[in-house]
Amino acid sequence: MEYRLDRNVHSLLDPRTKLLLLFTSSVFVVGNAGERWMVVFYWILVYLPVLLLLVEKEWVAAGIAGAIYVGCYFAQMALQHDLTALESALALMLYIITKILPTVILARYIVRTTKVSEFLAAMKRMHVTDKLTIPISVIFRFFPTVAEESRSINDAMRMRGIEMGTKKATEAVEYRLVPLIASCSIIGEELSAAAMTRGLDVGKKRSCIWNIRFRLLDWIVMALCAACFIWWGIGRFYV
Amino acid sequence: MNNNRLNAKDLINVGIYTAICAVLCCAVAMTGVIPIMMVLLVVFVPIITGIPYMMFLTKVKKFGMILILNILMGLLMWVTGMSYYALIVGTIAGLVAELIFRVGKYNSKWHGIIAYAVSGLYCWANYFGIFFNADAYFSTRQNFGQDYIDAVTKMLPTWMCPVLFVVDLVCGIIGGWIGAKVLKKHFTKAGIV
Numbered sequence: 398m399e400y401r402l403d404r405n406v407h408s409l410l411d412p413r414t415k416l417l418l419l420f421t422s423s424v425f426v427v428g429n430a431g432e433r434w435m436v437v438f439y440w441i442l443v444y445l446p447v448l449l450l451l452v453e454k455e456w457v458a459a460g461i462a463g464a465i466y467v468g469c470y471f472a473q474m475a476l477q478h479d480l481t482a483l484e485s486a487l488a489l490m491l492y493i494i495t496k497i498l499p500t501v502i503l504a505r506y507i508v509r510t511t512k513v514s515e516f517l518a519a520m521k522r523m524h525v526t527d528k529l530t531i532p533i534s535v536i537f538r539f540f541p542t543v544a545e546e547s548r549s550i551n552d553a554m555r556m557r558g559i560e561m562g563t564k565k566a567t568e569a570v571e572y573r574l575v576p577l578i579a580s581c582s583i584i585g586e587e588l589s590a591a592a593m594t595r596g597l598d599v600g601k602k603r604s605c606i607w608n609i610r611f612r613l614l615d616w617i618v619m620a621l622c623a624a625c626f627i628w629w630g631i632g633r634f635y636v
Numbered sequence: 637m638n639n640n641r642l643n644a645k646d647l648i649n650v651g652i653y654t655a656i657c658a659v660l661c662c663a664v665a666m667t668g669v670i671p672i673m674m675v676l677l678v679v680f681v682p683i684i685t686g687i688p689y690m691m692f693l694t695k696v697k698k699f700g701m702i703l704i705l706n707i708l709m710g711l712l713m714w715v716t717g718m719s720y721y722a723l724i725v726g727t728i729a730g731l732v733a734e735l736i737f738r739v740g741k742y743n744s745k746w747h748g749i750i751a752y753a754v755s756g757l758y759c760w761a762n763y764f765g766i767f768f769n770a771d772a773y774f775s776t777r778q779n780f781g782q783d784y785i786d787a788v789t790k791m792l793p794t795w796m797c798p799v800l801f802v803v804d805l806v807c808g809i810i811g812g813w814i815g816a817k818v819l820k821k822h823f824t825k826a827g828i829v
Contacts, residue, residue, distance in 0.1 A: 419715070420715075423714070423716070500716075528647060529707070531644060531648065532647050532650045532654060532708055533708065536655045536658070539656075543655055543659045570684070574660075575823075578691050579826075581656055584652075588652075589644065589645040592644045593644065593645075598644045598645075
């Protein structure tokens with residue numbers, strides 16, 4: 398069988414569109430700019446990540462996210478009256494979940510579906526300097542690693558009986574942080590070696606095997622984002 | 637090859653330590669739902685992130701790395717819904733810290749500790765929203781309940797702003813000092829640094 402590389406096999410959206418969407422979402426969902434005025438766009442931005450999950454065939458994650466949204470919505474409806482201290486804490490947690498979750502889902506979607514080389518190539522086209530894009534791609538690569546390492550270290554320390562909340566709190570922190578930093582710095586060395594072999598250091602223009610360009614869907618999403626900002630601007634300055 | 641330019645290895649190091657600092661910040665900041673912790677964040681964040689930061693400083697040998705780390709932390713703060721003040725203050729503070737550490741020829745311990753204290757100021761910048769624009773800040777947080785809003789506003793009148801600035805610097809120095817000690821105890825002996 399002849400092997401042919403399909404250069405168009407990549408996710409639905411262009412990396413640049415994904416970043417724009419993330420930015421819009423963080424301004425209007427997490428930052429809550431515009432409030433009541435933006436309510437229609439707000440709901441679109443909240444449910445769009447679920448839609449993206451469905452497109453990527455992550456049925457379980459999408460189902461859970463949808464259920465959490467609906468549950469939180471009704472719980473917040475129920476918590477509209479004067480609040481006691483306990484209810485207030487509950488409302489706070491619900492608030493944080495509804496604010497942060499859409500953006501978290503979106504960020505996870507972006508990390509899952511964007512190849513690092515794709516991201517670097519797209520950033521290069523926007524003339525963003527390497528000095529920012531390389532650290533950013535490392536950060537995205539590293540969040541899961543840090544979480545995983547710290548989970549394992551936590552298990553190991555629990556086995557040794559060093560736990561949070563006991564008398565020696567400083568020891569508990571120290572014995573977790575030090576191994577975490579040590580293992581991360583070793584992983585970092587390996588990562589640098591890998592980057593070296595990929596020629597990140599050469600300083601010449603790098604080519605990319607994937608076809609990166611805007612397509613119809615990208616334009617639609619970008620129009621949505623632009624509409625958000627324009628509508629917000631109208632509400633802010635003319636009404 | 638020009639040795640003063642940042643190469644991929646330096647940039648990857650910046651990325652790694654930014655990720656560690658961000659994860660720690662995030663873990664500590666989650667406790668901010670309790671009103672008193674919201675104020676004490678300015679104490680805990682500099683102390684906890686001191687250890688990875690001092691480790692990071694041992695890798696810094698060229699101009700620009702501290703600055704990039706601070707810009708990225710500011711960006712992360714902004715994207716996760718704090719304010720853009722962190723980005724502005726973080727950038728300026730990063731530049732100052734960079735210069736301080738440069739004066740120490742990139743290997744002086746005390747210059748490093750002071751540089752850490754200065755660059756940690758983005759943590760203080762996160763409170764600007766409460767100080768200067770309290771109504772807008774809490775209008776997005778109405779459903780926290782009035783109790784929470786009252787508690788936080790009572791603890792943070794405008795004169796607390798310079799106080800927190802000093803607290804942040806002092807805690808930064810303490811954190812940096814602890815970090816340097818831990819570094820000496822664990823990493824220098826093990827030969828990692």
